[in-house]
Amino acid sequence: MPKILPAAGGDVVEIILADHRWFEEALRELRDVQSDRAAVLADLATVLIAHAEAEESKVYPALRRKDAIDADEVEHSEREHDEGNEALLELMEVDDTSSEEFSSKLHELSEALSHHLDEEERDVLNPARTDISEKVRRDLGDSFSEERARLIESDCGDIANVRKIVKG
Structure with missing residues (x-):
């Protein structure tokens, strides 16, 4: 299992991309019947919730203010976060990690x-690369990383918190 990436400043686009690659690796681990699926899922839930919440509170508003993305793109991305959170909760609620139900929910x-990763990389991160200065991307990377770390520290991936987020 990949270790949870530490909070590190830098270009927000690169930080988000590193999380995206981490999510893909975690999903591969979850597909492996010999992995510790419960532990991998707990880590994935924590990082996924922290990542999405930090994007929604720090990244999307800043990109919107800079006209890199529009209100429709923000709404679309947030809706996809909601769909991902619902799918995450359904997977977390499966008791038997070796069951067909677990595989289906996974x-x-x-x-x-x-x-979501595909669309965000094309429709949010590309405009951030081209329309936002390097300094702003670095400042935004610091802000995103700090919020992400705070959320991870608060155990944001706990099933009770995921339920609360999904219920909105």
Whole structure:
């Protein structure tokens, strides 16, 4: 299992991309019947929730203010976070990690997450690369990393918190 990436400043685009690659590795681990699926899922839940919440509170508003993305793109990305959170919760609620139900719910999460990562990389991160200065991306990277770390420290991936987020 990949270790949870530490909070480190730098270009927000690179930090987000590193998380995306981490999510893909965690999903691969979850597909492996010999892995400690419960432990991998707990780590994935924590990082996924922290990542999405930090994007919504720090990154999307800043990119919107700089006109790198519009309100529709923000709404679309947030809706995809909601869908991912719902799929994550459904997977977390499966008791038997070796069951067919776990595999099915994992597939649903993987589909939702892969779709979102693809769209975000094309429709949010590309404009951030081209329309936002390096200094702003670095400042935003610091802000995103600090919020992400704070959320991870608060155990944001706990199932009770994921339920609260999904219920909105």
